[in-house]
Amino acid sequence: MGITRGSVWHNMRLNMKKIGLVGGIGPASTVDYYMGIIDGCRKKSGSPNYPEILIYSIDMFEMLSHIEGKHWDKASVLLSTAVNNLASAGADFAAIASNTPHLVFDEISRLSTIPLISIVEETCNFVLEKQYQRVLTIGTLFTMRNGLYSNPLVAQGIISLLPSETEQQEIYSLFFPNLENGIVIQDDKIKMQKLVDSIVRKQKADSVILGCTELPMMLKQGDLNVPVIDTTQVHINAIVRNMN
Amino acid sequence: MGITRGSVWHNMRLNMKKIGLVGGIGPASTVDYYMGIIDGCRKKSGSPNYPEILIYSIDMFEMLSHIEGKHWDKASVLLSTAVNNLASAGADFAAIASNTPHLVFDEISRLSTIPLISIVEETCNFVLEKQYQRVLTIGTLFTMRNGLYSNPLVAQGIISLLPSETEQQEIYSLFFPNLENGIVIQDDKIKMQKLVDSIVRKQKADSVILGCTELPMMLKQGDLNVPVIDTTQVHINAIVRNMN
Structure with missing residues (x-):
């Protein structure tokens, strides 16, 4: 010092x-x-x-x-x-x-x-400000399953998209054991990018909420075909x- | 999470x-x-x-x-x-x-x-345990000038060594602006290694106390010709x- x-x-x-x-x-x-x-x-x-x-x-x-x-x-x-x-x-x-x-x-x-x-209220305000319309949320199984982002987004007239149950499991499996401990493995990152981009394409999402504060370590702006919303930031x- | x-x-x-x-x-x-x-x-x-x-x-x-x-x-x-x-x-x-x-x-x-x-008491205990006899302390100007480590080491019968006033200034100048902000510049590290090793040689130190919690980011075990004592650890x- x-x-x-x-x-x-x-x-x-x-x-x-x-x-x-x-x-x-x-x-x-x-x-x-x-x-x-x-x-x-x-x-x-x-x-x-x-x-x-x-x-x-x-x-x-x-x-x-x-x-x-x-x-x-x-x-x-x-x-x-x-x-x-x-x-x-x-x-x-x-x-x-x-x-x-x-x-x-x-x-x-x-x-x-x-x-x-x-974090949810601030992120919803950010979505409104950016005028996103079809927003995909990824995060922990609990976040995806319990409508943490879907409920407030829908209340604002925004279309809230979620991965299928199988895709949710696949996304969540990429959190362990490394990302959870702050370590990003290149192979896991590539798998996550491919998976999320395919969901974005299928569901015509215009943005993706990184609904977990560890996800921004793995997915940066430009890593997907649509803007990512870094909830931590x-x-x-x-x-x-x-x-x- | x-x-x-x-x-x-x-x-x-x-x-x-x-x-x-x-x-x-x-x-x-x-x-x-x-x-x-x-x-x-x-x-x-x-x-x-x-x-x-x-x-x-x-x-x-x-x-x-x-x-x-x-x-x-x-x-x-x-x-x-x-x-x-x-x-x-x-x-x-x-x-x-x-x-x-x-x-x-x-x-x-x-x-x-x-x-x-x-941190001082624990480091002095560590020095005693390791049986070091001629211990050089580097750190901020305040730490080096005010006998933060010298006084308790001498009280334990250990020879406490300090850089000269000029060397103290040189060491401390390598803290800014990067190390202070957690950034290690390779050139600064090499300068620090050469400088501290020359003091070690001149004063026949058998160990070096890294008397600043940012120093272990720059100097690791093996970077000097004698063991370093990582006060943070x-x-x-x-x-x-x-x-x-």
């Missing part, structure tokens, strides 16, 4: 709200959020100073066991407890650095003492906007 | 103490600590589950302005406030993910409501040990 020009930089101190991030779902995504929020704040402020950031990294598999068992109440309590602990540490507002837990977002919000920024941008 | 075998993993949940990490000094080191603690816990437990981790990422330049101005009391209050906020969020003990702030470690400890693990190992 560095000791130079401290007093100059100090005068430029960022007076921003403190974000509380629920992380660990999984850790590789948490790192993307952490570095992304810092980059976003520095670009926005034009200052080299760092924003204050609070992180509560939970045990993903404890949360997943609740979601898998459909113990929605336990998942909500686990996540809102993390949020409220962040509030105790001084967070002004919070965000959950993952898509799947947003299945219980309303209940977490109800139990939380500070406001939350939803959309969420980070909303967090940075809200820090002012 | 993944949804598989959750219930099996849930049964293996890690019952560990919660570490509170003061990060952001700088962010690249915080990421190394975060991923390192997770790796360490998973290896130790043999379980794929994730430990709970709390992070308070502060503004490095605010802290540096206090250190640079020798406002030790302000630096102590800033850091101990972060620690106490982590305690409010549920941290059982804490660590500061950086060497330089350990200049005010005793005062931070005094002001903190939870125990702290010192020594600190991470101590944190993981204390989580049980």
